[in-house]
Every structure is written in structure tokens, then in C-alpha cells.
Amino acid sequence: MPTEDSPQNSVKHWQDCMDVYDFLEQIRLRPGVWLPGGSLRHLEAVLTGYRVALGVHAIDESFDFWPEERFTKWLHERRGTSSSLGWAAEIERTTPPDSTPIEEFFRLLDEYRRVAVSQTPNTSMSRFPGIEYIIANRARHAAVLQRRLICLVHSDDPDIRFDPVGAMPVMWNSDEWSDANRRG
Template identity: 50%
Template sequence: MPDEETQPPRVKPPSESRDMYGLLDEVRRRPGMWIRNGSLRDLEMMLVGYRLALDVHGVEERFDLWPDGPFSEWLARYGRSSAVGWAAEIERQVEPGTTPLESFFAFLDEYRAEHREDDGSEME
């Protein structure tokens, strides 16, 4: 019988995520369950849908990941800005030896560390 350390992490349904970052933690753990072939554009569209659902249901939550939002503006400091959004730009300029998804999460972690007091969330 496998022990807890060898079992894959339990998949949480989206309803158990406390916010967008909780959902992104699940995507990071099991990306193949959430997005096709590690496509950041698919992830970006999933997040746009998430934000639209917040609006439809009247839920207040900070959302910095619009294609032209604060996260995109922050990426521009690294010469990574694009009229088509953060996903396309990260995919276009991915560093050798890494995947676009790995690059995205590295940038997101850095962004969150710099903006932790702004978003009111704790990094897990």
C-alpha cells in the first residue's frame, strides 16, 4: 500500500480554492488536468473565464492577470510586453531548457512576492 509521500496530491475541485492563486496552485500541481499541452494561452483564457465568473456572481477579488493588466505591465520591466497579452509573450520568449508553464510560474512567484501586501494573500 502506497504511503502519503508516494501518492500524488489529492486533486481539489475549483470550489475548494480560496481564490485565483489557490486555483493556480492546483494547475501547478497537475497542469495536464487543467490545460492542453502546457499552453499558456489556454491558461490565460481559463483565467479570463474565472474573472468573468467573479463578475457574474458579484464576487470581489483582485485580479491582476488580465491580458493587459498589472501582471503584464510588471513583465514589461523584463522586456516582455505584448499587445496580445502575457501568455503569448512568455511563450514567445521562453528560456532554453524550460517550458512556458515553468516560466510563467517563476514569473508569477516573483510578482506575488513583490506584491504580497497588495493582494492580501499568503504564498503557499
């Protein structure tokens, strides 16, 4: 489903991608490989993983696809709507009958990139979301959809602490601690 607006038209390994847009072009070329069933929720999950990997490897790259970031804000302004479920749900809900959510996303992405070129990208990592942000964001989605969310965090840091998520404090299962001297 490449278009004349897409700068990339050859398949390459995902590790050879230079940035998120290069990676998205690879997904555009082979959406069936990356997105089972053509779901934008899968794309949103893949991009969440991409952003987490940037943070883990301390790569400073502009990333417009977090909720409340530039792509979501642009989409809501363009459509005159608001959604607590983010850009993927918004696009899936409003895809015209003669299109698919994937086609609609890439059409909107091309339009967004034409508009965003004239604006300076936000490359600051000052608001880099950590694991707490990811857990809280997924918890918000689960709450809106009236689903449960279970998060398992593995750490060998005996002093690791998390703020309460919603009204529930983070609980430790002391029976499964490999370190009996864990503080907490």
C-alpha cells in the first residue's frame, strides 16, 4: 500500500530503520506481517514498544505517537473531536466504509507529516514517559473499556518503589521474593 508520498519503497530489516517514520514505512509496505487482522491497536502496541526501546537505549528521538502527543493532538484538532482512547481507537471508529483503518492511518500520517514539516519537532526527552506512565496509560485504557489490567514488573532493585496507580497501592508478593532481604 505504498503511496507517492511515502519516501521509502523497499523492504528492509526493522533494525535498519533510521527513525519511527522509516519504521512506519516498513509497516506500510507489509501491514499483514506487522498488524494481525489490520488492527490499529496492534500498531499502537508496536509503537509503544518502539518508544520504550528508545528509552531503554537512551536514544533521543522525536516521537509523536504517545497519547497526548503531537499526532493525537493534530488528529483531534483536524477532526474537531476528542477521545480518551487515543489515535488508534479514533481512527478505527471513524474510518470511512470505502477504506480500512490501516489505509486511513497512513493517509492521515501522510497529511500529518506534510503539516508537521513546517513545525519544529519536539525532541526533548524532558517529558520522557517511564514505566509508570506506560502502566498508568494502559490502566486508563482498561478502565475506560471496563477491563482488568495486570502488570508484572521484574526488578532486582531492592529499593524500587512505585506510586499508587489509581486508588490501589502497588503490592509486593513477599512469598515469591528471591531476595528475602528485600525492603518494601
